[in-house]
Amino acid sequence: MPPELTSAAVPPIGPDDHHRGEGPQLIVYADLGCPHCASAWAEISGREATIVFRHFPVASKHPRSPALHAAAEAAGLQGRFFEMVDSLYADRGHVDDPHLWQRVERLGLDLERFEADRRSADIAARVRRDFESGIRAGVTGTPAIFA
Amino acid sequence: MISAGEPAPDFTLRNQDGAKVSLADFRGRKVLLVFYPLDFSPVCSDQLSIYQEVKPEIEAKGVTMVGISVDSGFAHKAFQEKLGIDTPLLADFEPKGEVARAYGAYIEKTGHANRSLVLIDEQGTVAWVHESPTPLEIPGANLIFDALSAA
Numbered sequence: 531m532p533p534e535l536t537s538a539a540v541p542p543i544g545p546d547d548h549h550r551g552e553g554p555q556l557i558v559y560a561d562l563g564c565p566h567c568a569s570a571w572a573e574i575s576g577r578e579a580t581i582v583f584r585h586f587p588v589a590s591k592h593p594r595s596p597a598l599h600a601a602a603e604a605a606g607l608q609g610r611f612f613e614m615v616d617s618l619y620a621d622r623g624h625v626d627d628p629h630l631w632q633r634v635e636r637l638g639l640d641l642e643r644f645e646a647d648r649r650s651a652d653i654a655a656r657v658r659r660d661f662e663s664g665i666r667a668g669v670t671g672t673p674a675i676f677a
Numbered sequence: 678m679i680s681a682g683e684p685a686p687d688f689t690l691r692n693q694d695g696a697k698v699s700l701a702d703f704r705g706r707k708v709l710l711v712f713y714p715l716d717f718s719p720v721c722s723d724q725l726s727i728y729q730e731v732k733p734e735i736e737a738k739g740v741t742m743v744g745i746s747v748d749s750g751f752a753h754k755a756f757q758e759k760l761g762i763d764t765p766l767l768a769d770f771e772p773k774g775e776v777a778r779a780y781g782a783y784i785e786k787t788g789h790a791n792r793s794l795v796l797i798d799e800q801g802t803v804a805w806v807h808e809s810p811t812p813l814e815i816p817g818a819n820l821i822f823d824a825l826s827a828a
Contacts (some may be wrong), residue, residue, distance in 0.1 A: 537819040537820070537823050588726050591726040593761060665731055665819055667817075668820075669727075670727055671815065
């Protein structure tokens with residue numbers, strides 16, 4: 531059965547959400563291939579807030595986005611989710627596989643594990659779960675920020 | 678704007694490849710008409726890109742989705758390629774906006790359709806309509822699924 535995509539409120543922060551910082555919550559639905567998201571990310575990252583990152587890759591618009599979101603999740607499995615997100619947004623011009631491997635090396639991650647993880651069905655499902663919660667909340671563009 | 682329960686006005690328009698597409702071709706299936714203002718305007722790009730991401734789920738509900746604007750088939754083809762979408766785009770080009778007018782989705786002042794969604798059932802009757810308050814507001818894909826789950 532396809533997932534239910536009828537209207538639903540933005541899910542509150544949950545145990546498997548990626549979040550960092552302290553303070554009022556900002557739930558951010560973002561696309562790692564989206565230039566507007568990169569500038570918004572730079573702007574909100576310095577705020578005193580609990581920033582929750584939710585995946586919203588729009589593959590038709592940014593064909594590389596699914597790979598980038600999977601890479602962030604795979605880095606997350608090694609405890610460096612936000613470091614990978616920061617890295618991807620800070621340099622949007624280098625997002626091919628060899629560039630990802632360089633980022634993995636810089637972050638001190640296990641490359642072999644990263645390569646296996648980023649292609650896993652679990653990670654694809656994790657990314658899609660965030661995307662679907664955004665669709666249900668009526669997200670129609672990125673970044674979409676819910677305070 | 679046309680209302681639920683009314684018969685959907687039939688039309689024949691050319692798609693992005695120049696092929697003729699009639700509403701009657703879809704009889705027996707649900708059809709979602711996505712009227713939008715113009716190709717290549719930033720807001721439309723987001724709307725059709727987002728819908729593309731949930732197109733498999735829309736189709737799984739037995740619905741064929743088509744976009745309609747006053748642009749020509751050639752512009753539609755380029756727009757489709759730019760967005761990386763495969764949703765058919767129909768050219769309501771000559772007489773300009775005739776189909777949008779028939780559905781009450783045309784804005785005379787600006788010369789293009791408002792952002793409007795029309796769900797047509799298997800028998801060719803309008804089942805649901807959503808008209809954006811302004812062309813700048815994109816209807817979320819969730820509204821389509823709400824309509825389908827209520828139908």
